[in-house]
Amino acid sequence: MRFVITMAWAMLVIALLPGCGTNKQVVDDRLRSTDPRWAGVDSLMSIGQYATALEGTERILQEATTPEDWRTRFKAYLLRGQLKQMTGADAYAVLAELERTTDSLQAAGNEVPLVPLLHSVLAEGWWNTYQQDRWRILERTNLEDNAADPATWSQRAFMARVLLHAQASLEPRDSLQRIPTGDLGELLRFDPNLPSTQQRTGVALRPTVFDVVGHRAAALFANSETRLAEPAWRFRLDDPRQFALFEEFVYKPLRHRDSTAWEFQALRLQQQLELAHMSDDRPDALVDAILSRLAHVHAHSVLPDKDSLYLAALEKLRTRVPEDSCWSEVSTVIAQWHHEQSVKYDRLAGDTWKNEKRTARDLCKEAIAKFPGAFGAQQAAALKFALEQPAVNVQCETATPPDQAFKVAVRYTNTSRIWLRVVKDPEELGRERRWDHDHGLWLTQQKPVREWSVDLPDDGDLNEHLAELPIDALPLGRYSILISNAAEFTAKRDVIAHAPVQVTRLSLVERRVRNELDLLVLDRWTGVPQPGVKVILFADNQRAQELVRMGESITDAEGRPSLKLFGANGRYSIRLEQGEDQWATSYGYAWWGGEQGVIDSLRTFLFTDRAIYRPGQEVFFKGIVSVKRGKTTEVKAGVCDACQLL
Numbered sequence: 001m002r003f004v005i006t007m008a009w010a011m012l013v014i015a016l017l018p019g020c021g022t023n024k025q026v027v028d029d030r031l032r033s034t035d036p037r038w039a040g041v042d043s044l045m046s047i048g049q050y051a052t053a054l055e056g057t058e059r060i061l062q063e064a065t066t067p068e069d070w071r072t073r074f075k076a077y078l079l080r081g082q083l084k085q086m087t088g089a090d091a092y093a094v095l096a097e098l099e100r101t102t103d104s105l106q107a108a109g110n111e112v113p114l115v116p117l118l119h120s121v122l123a124e125g126w127w128n129t130y131q132q133d134r135w136r137i138l139e140r141t142n143l144e145d146n147a148a149d150p151a152t153w154s155q156r157a158f159m160a161r162v163l164l165h166a167q168a169s170l171e172p173r174d175s176l177q178r179i180p181t182g183d184l185g186e187l188l189r190f191d192p193n194l195p196s197t198q199q200r201t202g203v204a205l206r207p208t209v210f211d212v213v214g215h216r217a218a219a220l221f222a223n224s225e226t227r228l229a230e231p232a233w234r235f236r237l238d239d240p241r242q243f244a245l246f247e248e249f250v251y252k253p254l255r256h257r258d259s260t261a262w263e264f265q266a267l268r269l270q271q272q273l274e275l276a277h278m279s280d281d282r283p284d285a286l287v288d289a290i291l292s293r294l295a296h297v298h299a300h301s302v303l304p305d306k307d308s309l310y311l312a313a314l315e316k317l318r319t320r321v322p323e324d325s326c327w328s329e330v331s332t333v334i335a336q337w338h339h340e341q342s343v344k345y346d347r348l349a350g351d352t353w354k355n356e357k358r359t360a361r362d363l364c365k366e367a368i369a370k371f372p373g374a375f376g377a378q379q380a381a382a383l384k385f386a387l388e389q390p391a392v393n394v395q396c397e398t399a400t401p402p403d404q405a406f407k408v409a410v411r412y413t414n415t416s417r418i419w420l421r422v423v424k425d426p427e428e429l430g431r432e433r434r435w436d437h438d439h440g441l442w443l444t445q446q447k448p449v450r451e452w453s454v455d456l457p458d459d460g461d462l463n464e465h466l467a468e469l470p471i472d473a474l475p476l477g478r479y480s481i482l483i484s485n486a487a488e489f490t491a492k493r494d495v496i497a498h499a500p501v502q503v504t505r506l507s508l509v510e511r512r513v514r515n516e517l518d519l520l521v522l523d524r525w526t527g528v529p530q531p532g533v534k535v536i537l538f539a540d541n542q543r544a545q546e547l548v549r550m551g552e553s554i555t556d557a558e559g560r561p562s563l564k565l566f567g568a569n570g571r572y573s574i575r576l577e578q579g580e581d582q583w584a585t586s587y588g589y590a591w592w593g594g595e596q597g598v599i600d601s602l603r604t605f606l607f608t609d610r611a612i613y614r615p616g617q618e619v620f621f622k623g624i625v626s627v628k629r630g631k632t633t634e635v636k637a638g639v640c641d642a643c644q645l646l
Contacts, residue, residue, distance in 0.1 A: 035186075037060050037063070038075075041060070041079070045083075050083050050086045050087050054080065054083040054084065054087060057083060058076075058080065060072065060076050061073060061077070061080065064076065067111070070111060070113075070114040071184070071185055071186065071187060073114065074117060074187065075187070077118065081094040081095075091129055091132075092129070095122065095129065096150075098118065098121070098122060098125070101118070102115060102118040102119060102122065105118070112172065112175045112179070113175075113176060113179050113183075116169045116170070116171065116176060116209070116213055117209075117213065119165045119166075120165070120166070120212075120216055120217070123163075123165035123166040123216075123217065123220060124216070126158060126165065127162045127220060129158075130158040130159075130162070137153065137154065137155055138155055140153075140155075159262070162220060163221075163262065166217040166220050166221065167217070169213040169216070169217055170210070170213060173210060176208060176209045176213065177208050177209075177210045178208070179208060179209040179210075180207065180208060180209075181206050181207055181208060181209060181211070181212060182203060184212075188203075204285060205285050207277075207280075207285050208276070210273075211273065211276070211285060214269055215273065215289075215292065217269060218266050218269045218273065218292070220262075221262045221265045221266030221269060222262070222263065222296050222300075223262075234261050235256045235261040235263045235264035235267075236302055237263065237297050237301040237303075238301070238302050240303065240309055242301065243297060243298075243301075243306075243310060243312070245290065245316060245320070246320075247278075249271065249274065249293075250271055250275040251275075254271065263300065270289065270292065270293040270296070273293075274286060274289045274290060274293065282324065283320075283321050283324055283326060284326050287317065287321060287324075287326040287329065288326070288329075290317060291317075291330065291333055294310060294313055294314065294317075295333075297310075298310040307341075311334070314333060314334045315334065317330050325371045325376060325377075326376065327370065327371065327376070328367035328368075328370060328374050328375075328379075328380060329367075329374075329375065329376030329379065330376070331364075331366055331367040332363070332367050332376050332380045332383060334363055335359075335361075335367070335380065335383055336360070338356045338357070338363070339356065339357060339383065341356045342357045345463055347463075347465075347466070354461055355461060357387055357462035358460065358461050358462055360383065360387060361384055361388070363380070364381070364383050364384035364387070365380075365384065368380050368384070387462050388462065389413070389414060390412075390413060390415045390485045391411075391413040391414070391495060392410065392483050392485055392495050392496075392497045393410070394408055394409070394411075394481055394483045394498065395408065395409045395411075395499055396409070396471075396499050398500075399501070399502040399524060399583075400474075400501055400503055401504075401524070402473070402474070402476050402503050402505065405471060405472055405473050406471050406473075406501075407469065407471065408468070408469055408499070409466060409467075410456075410468075410469055410483060411464055411465070411466050412456060412465055412467070412485075413462070413464045413465070415458065415495075416455065416457075417485075418453065418454055418456060418484065418485060419452070419453045419484050419486065420452055420453070420454065420469070420481065420482065420483050421448040421450070421451045421481075421483075421489065422449045422451070422471070422479050422480075422481055422482075423443055423446040423448055423480055423482065424446065424449060424478070424479055425478050425479055425480040426478055427478055427582075427584050440496060440498055443480050444489045444490075444491055449479065453487065454469060474503045475503065476503050476504060476581050476582075477502075478500065478501075478502050479500070479501050479502075480499065480500050480501070481498060481499050481500075481501060482497070482498045483496070483497050483498075484496045484497075502583055504524065504581055504582075504583045505523055505524055505525065505581055506521060506522075506523075506524060506530065506533065506576045506578060506583045507521070507523070507583075508520070508521055508574060508576060508585060509521075510574070510585070516564055517537065517564075517565045519535060519561055519565070520558075520559050520560055521533045521535065521555045521559040521576060522559055529557070529558050529559025530555060530559050530578065531557045531558075531559065533554070533555045533559070533576050533577065533578045534552060534576070534577040534578070535552060535553050535554070535555060535561045535565070535574065535575075535576060536551075536552040536577065537549070537551050537565045537572065537574055538573045538575065539571065539572040540570035540571045547571065547573060550572075551563070552565075553565060570589065571588070572588055572589075573585055573586070600627050600628070600629055601627065601628040601629075602625065602626070602636060603625070603626050604624070604625050605623060605624045605626070606621055606622070606623045607621060607622050607624075608620065
């Protein structure tokens with residue numbers, strides 16, 4: 001969103017405006033205020049005196065007694081919860097205390113918007129707590145939940161509590177719709193990097209407090225995690241009218257056999273959010289709500305033609321707001337849709353999806369030109385920049401024969417010319433430099449053995465293309481092929497890719513037998529065994545933590561080392577040398593433990609007197625312990641049979 005409401009809670013921050021993919025969101029770590037009463041608390045928190053800061057927060061809370069001080073109380077309630085948890089309180093206890101506070105405030109007079117905002121905080125507070133303990137909660141047996149002990153709650157119980165507060169945050173709807181978002185005052189936190197025009201646009205998208213809490217609740221309702229405990233006949237997005245616009249959607253009756261179904265609640269709430277802005281002078285808030293709903297329906301609809309329905313709805317919406325800056329946002333969403341479709345393009349399967357990226361860029365250009373400076377135009381500029389980014393990649397065979405030309409595969413995007421270099425890239429013992437993050441930079445600093453440029457075909461479709469380029473024969477040695485979209489090969493500015501290639505005739509077949517290496521040296525291209533090749537084994541020195549020479553041998557007429565080479569625990573590498581032809585294997589890891597003896601395998605089988613028990617019933621059971629030795633299994637004797645069932 002263009003702005004957020006921040007609330008320090010449970011040592012993390014909960015934003016009142018849930019983020020979405022196309023919106024920017026900034027969250028502060030604490031609620032800062034110009035109110036001088038908070039200066040002392042902020043100072044104590046900055047030096048870690050949380051207990052004393054908690055005392056100061058309690059004093060401020062006691063002083064904030066007037067209705068106009070509801071913002072101060074809101075901050076104090078949340079900051080109190082954070083400080084209590086920072087001083088050792090349990091998160092469940094802190095949430096329970098805030099629930100009691102909210103209930104008492106509601107019983108005393110339903111303070112608006114303080115109580116709805118607190119309910120919204122509680123909804124996300126329970127949601128975040130569930131997310132943190134999710135793995136433990138999902139493992140619990142779904143027995144009767146103890147309402148007073150969240151540590152016993154099942155997934156269904158957590159979701160029910162979240163739903164309870166999310167729904168409560170929306171009432172009284174009429175009152176919340178009459179309160180401008182600007183009344184939240186310092187609870188609003190803007191991105192300091194955004195100009196004031198965009199901050200005003202953010203407020204325009206959430207003009208009332210109902211919009212703030214409503215979009216927040218809708219994000220919770222629509223989350224698929226909340227539907228784990230729903231029945232098989234749960235609500236499904238399977239009606240084409242769910243892609244409808246304006247009156248056709250907001251006045252459509254929504255019914256389902258389970259009115260508490262989360263996705264049903266989400267769609268009904270989205271209907272209310274759109275209905276609230278049908279008569280607005282400016283369509284910004286309405287269009288933002290429609291885009292949010294269409295994105296959700298498209299993502300979760302089970303209709304086979306949902307893509308065409310989604311695109312048709314966006315195109316229709318675009319035609320209805322041609323004179324408002326939100327037109328650029330709709331155009332950018334359509335452009336993003338075309339960009340996503342471009343992944344379906346396969347150059348070997350035809351041109352069906354070939355021009356999707358080009359269409360997306362054209363839409364971005366329109367959005368930028370028609371409403372320059374608008375938020376939608378900035379979104380379009382970011383997407384256009386991503387679409388037009390150049391990219392290069394190079395692949396080649398691991399090894400190639402000397403004095404023979406070979407080919408490399410070059411994949412490129414948004415570039416019609418590339419520059420190539422061949423540089424020497426010798427193997428460095430004990431270090432796999434090809435995977436070093438700084439190795440690419442080192443390669444660009446080496447004197448090229450050869451360098452040239454190649455013009456590539458590029459029809460401007462913004463897709464990735466593939467070309468095979470010839471490389472002239474190289475003498476024996478290890479090299480790297482570098483490619484770039486610029487002649488200078490400037491790191492961190494130009495797009496650069498590299499791939500190693502070894503020019504050699506040697507290859508190695510390796511087999512391990514116990515701690516002995518069984519090696520065979522062959523001609524890589526003919527398969528003929530190679531005599532007279534020096535085979536050197538390097539392995540980890542456990543004390544020095546480096547590779548050291550462990551032994552060497554010369555291959556005989558069959559290409560086998562004349563002396564046996566024995567491995568050591570840890571990393572190792574084998575180097576072959578025959579004159580100027582040198583080649584080394586990648587680093588491997590081995591644990592030379594020899595043959596393992598036969599180990600007994602114990603298994604215990606427990607049998608109960610019935611399949612299902614109710615809480616409090618006594619359990620009778622018996623067990624049998626077996627042992628597997630080799631291929632035989634027998635009952636294990638002498639096992640202690642004393643057992644206490646907890």
